[in-house]
Amino acid sequence: MRHQGIPRVVSKWLIAPILLFALYVQFHGDFGPGGGFQAGVIFAAAVVLYALIFGLQAAKQIVKPRIVETLVALGVLLYAGTGLVSLFLGYNFLDYTALDPDNAPHGQHLGIFLVELGVGITVAAVMIAIFFSFAGRRRLR
Amino acid sequence: MISVGLFNYWACMILMMIGLYTAIARPNLVKKLIGLSIFQVSVFLLYISMGKVSGGTAPILGEGIDTYSNPLPHVLILTAIVVGIATLSLGLALVVRIGEAYDTIEEDEIIERDVVND
Amino acid sequence: MIDMHLPILLIVVPLVSAPLCVLLRQKTLVWAFASLVCVASLGIASMLLIRVLEEGVISYAIGGWIAPWGIEYRVDTINAFVLLLVSIIAAVLMFFALPSVADEISGKQHYLFYTAYLLCFTGLMGIAITGDAFNVFVFLEISSLSSYTLIALGRDRRALTASYQYLIMGTLGATFIVIGIGLMYMMTGTLNMFDLSERLPAMFETRTAMVAFAFLTVGMLIKLAMFPMHMWLPNAYCYAPSLVTAFLAATATKVSIYVFLRFTFTVWGAEFVFEKLKLDAFLIPLSLIGIYVASLSAIYQTNIKRLLAYSSVAQIGYMMLGIGFVSITGLTGGIVHLFNHALMKAALFLSVGCAVLRLGSSDLADWKGLGRRMPVTMAAFVLAGLSLIGVPLTVGFVSKWYLILAALEKGWWPIALLALLSSLLAVIYVWRVVEVAYFQKADDDSNVKEAPLMMQISMWVLTGATLYFGIQTDLTVNVAQRAAGLLLGVTP
Amino acid sequence: MSEVHPALILLAGGLLLFCLPTTPRRIVSVILPVFGFLNLLTIADGTLWHITWGGYELTVLRADRLSMLFGYLFHLAAFIGAIYALHLKDRLQIGTGLIYAGSAVGAVFAGDLITLFIFWELLAITSVFLVWARGGERALRSGMRYLVMHISSGLLLLLGAVFYYLNTKSLAFDHIGLDKGHHYLIFLSFGIKCAFPLLHNWLIDAYPESTPVGTVFLSAFTTKAAIYALARGFAGEDLLIYIGTIMTIFPIFYAAIENDMRRVLSYSMINQIGFMVVGIGIGGALGINGAVSHAFNDVIFKGLLFMSMGAVLFSSGRINASDLGGLYKSMPWTCACCIIGAASISAIPLFNAFISKSMVMQGVADSGAVTIWLVLLFASAGVLHHAGVKIPFFSFFAHDAGIRCREAPLNMRIAMTISAILCIVIGSYPPLLYNLLPHPVDYVPYTTTHVVLQLQLVFFAVLAFVALMLTSEIDVSLKTRTQRITVGVLLLIGHHPPELPGVNLDSDWIYRRALPRGIRAVVRTGGLIVDRFFAGAKALIQKLIAAIRAQHNNRGLFGRSWLSQSNVLIAIIFLAIYLIYYF
Structure with missing residues (x-):
C-alpha cells in the first residue's frame, strides 16, 4: 500500500490520536471503562496500522522486535513486582495497602495503576509481537 | 424479561454447537481453530449472562445508582478472553508452521503424508 | 515473616523468573538461573510439606482479600505432596537440561525454552496450590499454553501436529472445565473451593449440578488423558524434546489427576459423585479397558518414546482405578502410584533422552546392541522398567500392592486379577526394548559414547529414587494415606 | 520338687533311658522334658548356685531372663524331638539325644567359664553319637571330623578361660568383649560352635549325615548354645556384625546349587545363625532381643523343616532334590507342615521368623549400617529362594518322581504339627515370645513398612525362582567344588541351577523330552481330530494375536495417530453419554 496516497495520509493523521487514545484508555481505567488490556490492544493497533501502510520493515525499524520482546517481559515484571513490593513490606502478595499504609485507598489506587500499566505494556508488546511473527511469513501456495 | 434472559442462553447454546461442529467437521486446521474460538466465545457469553442483574448498571460508583451488575464474571471472562486469544494465536502460529512444513493445512492430508513417510 | 508467604512465593518466584529469562537471554546464564529457581522452589515446597504435616492446612489470601471473596491459596497434605513432586521433578530435570537442550533446541531459542519451561512449572504449581476454582483454569491454561509451545519445539515436523492436536483437545477440556465452574458459580455464587464444598450440597438435587459435574469430569478426564480421550498424548510425548517429554510425563497428567481428586472429593464430595452419580461405574471399567488397550498398543509400537507414552496411558488407568475404588486403600494406591509413576516414567524418558542424544533416534530398530554401547543408560532403563512392571523392591510394586489390596478389600477379585495380569503386558513391552538392546547386534560398529555426566545425574537420581522409595515406603505411603483420609473426610 | 539343677533331670533321665525297655522308655522320654520344664518354672529369676571346686567357686546355675529363655527353649526342643523319635526302637538315639539336650541346658545356665567348658565338651561328645547313629563309613568319618572340631572348640574355651582367669582373677562368665588378645580364644571357641565362616564345615559335613531324628536334635542345641554364649560374652562387638553378614550371604549360593535337601537346610541354618550373630553384634536391647528371639524361632522352624525332610527321608528313603518330587500326594500332612516351616523361615508375616528377623533388621537399620542392611535384605531374599521355595517345591511338587510311599508315622506328624502350630501362634501373637525376652x-x-517390605521379598524370591526354573536349560557339568560355587553364583544371578548333576538331568529329560514326545505320539495315534483341534486352536490364537496386532500397531485403530476431529468427537460423545446417564 506504499503507493496509495489516501491511506498514507489518513493513517499519518490517525496514528498519533490512536496512541493518545490508548494512553487515555489506560489512565482513565480508574474512573470509567478502560484499563490495561484495552489500552494495550489500541496501542498495538497503531503500530499494526503503521506496519500495514508503511511496510513491516519500516515498522520493525521503529519498534524493534528485540525491544518488543523485552517489553513483554518488563510488563509482567512490573505487574508481579508491584505484588512483590507489598510482600517485602510485610503484607500479602498484591495487597496494595502496603504502598501507602496510612491511606489504604490511595495505596490500592497506586497499586492498581501500576499493575494496569504492566498489563498495558505487556498486552501492547504481545500484540505487536504476534503481528510481527505472523506478518513475516511467506504465503502458502 | 424472561424471554430476553433465556435468549442469551439460547444464543450461547447455538454458538456452542456451531463451534463444536466446526471443530469436528472441518479438516482445515484454521477452521478448526475458529470453531474452537466460537465455542469458547459461547462460554464467555454464558458467564456474562449470569453476571447480569436485571436493572443493574455498570459497577462503577455514580450518582443515584444503587443496583449494579455482578462484576466478577466480567473479570473472569476478561481473563478467559485473554487466554482464548493466547490459545488462538498459538494455534495459528502452529498452523503457519505446519503449513510451511507440510505444504498443506488439511489435517487428513497431513496424517497421510506422515503415514507415507513412516 | 517469610514463612507466612511460602505459598505465594512458590508461585511468584518461577512466575517472575520466566520474564527475567527473556531479559537475560544468554544460554548458560538462563540455564543457571532457571536451575536456581527450580531448586529454590523445591526448597519452598519441601518446607511447605513439612509445615503442613506439622500444623495442618495453610491458607494464604492473595492481596489480603480474605476467602471466599479473594483468591485463596490453600495447602493441605494432598497438594503439598503434589507440589513437592512437581518441584522435585523440575529441579532434577535441570541437570539433564543443559546438554539435552543444547542438542535438541536451536541456540537462539534457549532462553525462550526456559521461559516456557518455567511458565509451565508455574502453571502446574499454581493448579496444585490454588483454592479457587477459576484460578485452576487460569493456571491450567498457563501450563497448557507453555507445554504446547514446548512440544512444538521438537525436531520432527510431527511435533507441530502433535502440539496442535494437544492444543485442540487441551482447549476443549479446559473450556469444559470452565463451563463446569461457571455453572457451579451460577448455583452458589462462590468460586472458593472450600466455600463451594459447603454450598454445593444444597444443590445436589438440581440438574444444573449434574450438568456442571458432567462438564467438569469430561474436561478433567481429557486433561489427564483417560482412555478413550487419550489420543493427544502419544504423539505429544513422542515428538516433544526429550526433556519436555520427561517433564510432562512426570508432572502434567499427575497434576490433572490431582485436580480430579480435588474436584470430585473435596469440592463435590465422594458421596455425591460416587453414590449419587455412580462415577465409579464409569471409572473402573474405563480404567481397566484403558490399561489393556494402551498396554497392547505399547507392545506394538516401533518408537520407544511412543511405547512409553502408551504405557503412561495405561499407568494413568491404574491411578484412576485406585481412585475409582473410593476407599482409603484405593486412594492411597492411586496417590502413591501418582508419585511413583512420576519417578519411574521420568527416569525412563530420561534414559531414552540419553540414548536419543547419542543415537539421534528413539526408534526401536536403532537401539540394537545398545546394552553394550551405552551400558549405564540401559541399566537405568532396565531398573526403571522393572519398576514399571511392578517388580518387588521397586516403587511399582508398592503401588500395585495397594491397588490390588484395595480391590480385594472390596471383594472384587476379578479386578485384582485383571490388574495383576496387565503387569504381564508391561513385562512384554519392557522386554521388547531389553531384547533389542541386549540381544541384537548393532548394525554398525561405530562407537557410541555414554551420555554426558549431567544427564546421567538426573537419570540416576530418579532411578535411585524408584528403588529407594520401593524399599523405604514410609514417607510416600504415610503421606498418601493421610491425603486419602483427608479426601474421604476420615482421619486415619 | 524344687531345687534341682535344670540340666540334671535331662542328663540323668537320658542315662536312665538306656536301661529301660522299649515301651517305658518311650513314655519316659516324652515325660522327661515336661518334668524338666516344670522344674524350670520353679526356679526364680536371679537364682545363683555356687559350689566350690578345687578352691574355685563355680556358679553352676545362674538364672536370669537370658538363660531362662534358652532353658525354656531347649526343653521345648527336647520335648518335640522326643515325640519325633517315639517310633524308634534303638535306645542310642533318644538316650544321647536327651543327654545332649541336658548338656545344652547346663551350658546356658553355667555362670562361670569352667562349668561352661564342661557342658561345652559334653555337648560335643553326646551329639557325635547322633551322627554316628546313621551308621556306615560316611557317617563315621564325618562324625569324626565333627568331633575334632568341637573338641578343639572346647579346648580353645578352656585355654581362653585360663588366660581370662589369670588376667582378671575371675571365672565369672559375663561380658567378655574383645578388648584383649586372649579373649579371641574364647571368641574363636564360640565361633566354631556357631559355624563362623571358614569354621562352618563341620555343620554342613555332619548334619546331613545324621539320622532323621539325629538331625532334628542337632539342629536345635549346639549352635543355639553358642548363640547364647556369644550374646552373653560378646554382645555389641562390631566384628560380629561383619561376621554375621558374611554368614548370611555365602550359604545362599551354596544352598542354591545343593541337591541334598538336608544339606540345603544346613546351609540355610548358617544363614539364619548369621542373622542372630548380626543381632548380637548390634547389641543393645533391640539387637539382643532380636538375636535371641530369632534363635528361639529358628529352633522351632528349622526343627520343623528338618523334621519334615527327615520324614521324607524316613518314608521315601531319598533326600536328593533330583530324586524327589510330587510327594504331596503321598505325604500331604508332612507337606503342609513343611510349607508352614518354609513360610516361617521366609519370615512371611504371621509366621514366627517375621517377628524376630525384622527385629534384627530394625536393629541394623537403627544403627545406620545401610550396606549391612542391604546385604541382609539380599540374604533374606536368598533364604526365601532356597529354603522358602526350593525345599517344599522340589520335594513335594516339581515333577512327579513317581514315589508312592506312606505318610510319616503318627508321632512324627504330631511333632511336626506342634512345631507348626508354634510357628503360627508365635508369629501371630508376638507378645507370647516378647514377654520372655531378656x-x-x-x-x-x-x-x-515391614509387612510390605517382607511381602515384596517374598514375591521377588518367588518370581526369581520361577524365572530361573524356566530358564534353567543350560547343561553344566560341574566337576569341582570351586566350579560349582562359581556357577552357583552365576546361576543365582542369571539362571536357576539344574538340580545337580547327572541324576537330575535324567529326570529333567523326562518332562522336557519324553513327555512332549509321548504327547505327540498320542496325538498322532489319536487321529486327525485331535490334530485338527490343536491346529484350529493354534490358528485361532494366531488370528487373535494378529487381530490385536492389527488394532494396536502404528496403523491400527488404537496405535495410529488420530485426527483431532475424532478426538473431539469422542470427547463430546463421552460427555453426551455422561449427561444422558445422569439425566
Missing part, C-alpha cells in the same frame, strides 16, 4: 520389648513388628 530386655523389655517396645518393638512392633506389624507395621505397614
